[in-house]
Amino acid sequence: MAVGIKDLAREAGLSVATVSKALNEYADVSEETRQRVREIARLLNYQPNVTARGLQSRRTNMVGLVIPTMEPHLSDDPYFLDLLAGIADEAAEHEFALLLTRCAPGPKERTCYQKIVRGRRVDGLIVVRTRSQDQRVAYLLEEGFPFVTFGRTDQGLDFPFVDVDGTQGVYDATRYLIGLGHRRIGFIAAPEGLMFGFHRQEGFRKAMEEAGLAMEPGLLARGDLTLQSGDVAMGQLLDRDPPPTAVVACNDLMALGAMRAARKRGLWVGRDLAVVGFDDTHVAAHSRPSLTTVSQPIYDIGILLCRMLLQTLQGKPLEVRQILLRPALVIRESSGGTIS
Amino acid sequence: MAVGIKDLAREAGLSVATVSKALNEYADVSEETRQRVREIARLLNYQPNVTARGLQSRRTNMVGLVIPTMEPHLSDDPYFLDLLAGIADEAAEHEFALLLTRCAPGPKERTCYQKIVRGRRVDGLIVVRTRSQDQRVAYLLEEGFPFVTFGRTDQGLDFPFVDVDGTQGVYDATRYLIGLGHRRIGFIAAPEGLMFGFHRQEGFRKAMEEAGLAMEPGLLARGDLTLQSGDVAMGQLLDRDPPPTAVVACNDLMALGAMRAARKRGLWVGRDLAVVGFDDTHVAAHSRPSLTTVSQPIYDIGILLCRMLLQTLQGKPLEVRQILLRPALVIRESSGGTIS
DNA sequence: CCTTGACCCGAAAACGATTTCGGAGTATAA
DNA sequence: TTATACTCCGAAATCGTTTTCGGGTCAAGG
Incomplete structure (x- = not known):
């Protein structure tokens, strides 16, 4: 046959x-x-035969991506799909395919990467959702394996990445809220260790500090990026006395959860209370009220990541190894909260 | 090294x-x-070395999936991500990886599949979004290449699949609307040729017919599954005189678009007008008003598909080769339309 | 007529593992 | 002592390509 x-x-x-x-x-x-x-x-x-050819050429014509989420369902992170689309499209453009795996952060993660790297399953890797001390990055660097990350880390290592300036994004959003007259602003943070969460929180801190506003510990809640956790976190914030008049969430999903929590307490988001998110996922535009959020060009980031990786695989050095994109504040209904 | x-x-x-x-x-x-x-x-x-091992064993330990969407951005089909998650998780369970590619339906599609099949890039394929006369299925059957599909086709071929009974789902939804007193019900269909669109439309036809209600051609619009197209289609429906009091859309995204169109005309969905969708994507639960829709266990379908494929790859015959799942109507706010 | 070079082609060695098959060594039985 | 069986191990073939390197043919040039 x-x-x-x-x-x-x-x-x-x-x-x-x-x-x-x-x-x-x-x-x-x-x-x-x-x-x-x-x-x-x-x-x-x-x-x-791709395998035979790969054995001879020592190339697989595949780039790999390990999705590092805990939960089985991924739709919690709708932007992953757009990222994948960008990567897959750019890869296809160069006759490459995308190898997808899933592995939750933890002790098994290293083994997972070892199998891929030492087994030469792919030619290069794209690492997403970087952490402050990221063992994955350290490992790949140590192995000398080609990779690009979406996100920076905090370990003083040098490697190619694309990142969105979350600090700037949340800074802009917070300043906008302050400009509307808000003084008591709450923040729903991401789990610790996640680099993007840290950056975004920094933007909040910076904006508040600049405005001479105190960052009450009580106005800082933490979620796990899911909608439910945003709901819970918002509940905690609204229990404060006095409660915040505006809330910034680390991602859209938690912002949506926050809106739900507010609604359950009879608050009208966009009137009694302002809420802003981050990511500008599709849900953001079509929720009621529509969500003010910070937008990042996630599909294009996928393209960019893949393009950078493929270029290094071809042996060509990158002209720009580290890219920091400035996100854009998208103002919609949810931030129209009254100045209390 | x-x-x-x-x-x-x-x-x-x-x-x-x-x-x-x-x-x-x-x-x-x-x-x-x-x-x-x-x-x-x-x-x-x-x-x-995975490649060397693969050459010898003539197995790649990979399953493939070609995403057949036209648009670059995939988030238009949010459920793809959950499907991928299900497949990837089940694959990982058996030390398999998922190879992802994208190829729009059309003449290049065959070449794309040929490269994968004859080049032995993967051990088996998962085919999604089947079409009534599906060349992909015909080709794979002709090649004797292992595969499973998500969705049936209309070409009298025998192959393993998992599908959701869209006819039953829309039938249930439509009967529910009829039960609420609606008589003029519109339908926003999917592009022709898509099998799931056909089945869903059949459910609508059946329910209407059983209730002795005429299916006016003017109350049938067609979209391309995107939110925008739902908006446009709804515009057409609302231009009818008299307009429908309820609308069933072929998927959630178009239902959301339909709601937006209604809102633009000053109609309050859930009061002046009933809208129901299909898929139960995450947006459905968190839109305002929340969307009444038909729910399918998409993550589990991914698991199922992958499990079936892996089992055939192991040479074990499937006890059940063809699975038809019954979806569930999820009633939320958007269907609370007044009985006109 | 011999040499040189250009032009094509094929034998064989990779690539890195698995798998077959035979052989060496030792223990047991006749 | 010899035959037999059993335990381990290694040489070599194999998977399907690519790539190196040498050789054969033919025309042109000396």
Whole structure:
């Protein structure tokens, strides 16, 4: 059933070597045989065995991505899909494929990466959702394995990355709220260790400090990025006396949860209370009230990440190894809270 | 840098053959050497080269999935991500990885599949979003390549699949609307050729027919599954005179678009007008008003699909080759439309 | 006529593992 | 003592390509 290069050789009355060279644009094969071989290959629908070719060339033509979420359901992070789309599209553009795995952060993670790296399962990796002390980055650097990350880390290592300036984003959002007159602003943080959560929180701190506003510990809650946790966190914030008049959440999902919690208490978000999120996922635009949030071009980031990785795989050094994108504040209904 | 089986052999003073057998639980190697080899492998952090192993075993330990959407951004189909998660999780469970590609339906599609199949890039494929005359299914069957689909087709071919009974789902939803007193019910259909769209529309037709209600052509609009197209389609429906009092959309996204269109015309969905969707994506639960929709266990479907595929790859015949799941109507606010 | 070079082609060695098969060594039975 | 069986181990083939390197043919040049 499967037709190999030997079949072509037999059919053409040539050696496999010549056939191989004919198909791969070698110079030392006559134009005539090249055409003949091509024709036969077309007729027999020949496609070279990727594995064999990979063994010989020591390349897999695949980039890998390990999704590091805890929960089985991924839709909690809707932006992952757009990121994947960007990566897959750019990869396809260069005849690469995307190898997808999932592995929760933890002790098994190292093994997972070892299998991929030492087993040469892919040519390069894209690491997402970086952590402050990221063992994955350290490991890949130590192995000298090609990779690019989405996000920076906090361990003083040098490696190529693309990141969104979360500090700037949340800073802008918070200043906007302050500009509206808000003074008691709550913050729903991400789990500790997540680099993007840290940066975003920094933006909040900075904006508040600049405005001479105290950051009450009581106005800082922490969630785990899920909608439910945003609901719970918002409940804690609203229990304060006096409660905040505005709340910044570390991501859209928690912002949505926060809105739900407010609603349950009879508060009208966008009037009694302002809420802003981060990510500008599709839900943000179509929730009621629509969510004011900070937008990052996630699909394009996927493209960018993949492009950078592929370029290093080709041996070409990157002109720009580290990219920090400035996100944009998107103002919608949820931030129209009254100045209390 | 890379440590191969030869390195282990040299280190252990054994032949590569013995080392290989020691690591692979062969009987003809003494317990003592087995232990020693294992220890050395552990120390050197040996991981067998996946490509070489694959060439020998003629298996890649990968399942493939080609995403067949037209648009670059995938979030239009939020459920894809959960499906991927299910597949990836189940694959990981069996030491498999998921190879992801994207290829829009069209003439290039066949080439894309040929490369994968004849190039033996993966051991088996998962085909999603089946079409009535699906060339992909026909091709895979013709090649005798292992695959499972999410969705049936309309070409009288026999192959393993998992599907959700869209007819039943929309039937239930429509009957529910009829039960509320609605008589003029619109339908926003999916692009032609998509099998799930056909089934869902059938459910609508059946319910209407049973209730003795006419299916006016003017109350049938067609979208392309995006939110925008739902908006447009709803516009057309509301231009009818008299307009429908309820609308069933083929998926949640178009339902959301429909709600937006209604809102733009000053209609209050859930009071002036009923809208129901299909999929029960996360947006559905958190839109305002929340969306009444038909729910399918998409993550579990991913698990199921992958499990079926892996089982056939192991040579075990499937006890159940074709699975039709019954979806559940989830009643929320958007269907609370007045009986006109 | 011999040499040189250009032009094609094929034998064979990789790539890194697995798997077959035979052989050496030792213990047991005749 | 010899035959037999059993335990381990290693040489070599294999998977399907690519790539190196040498050789054969033929025309042109000396």
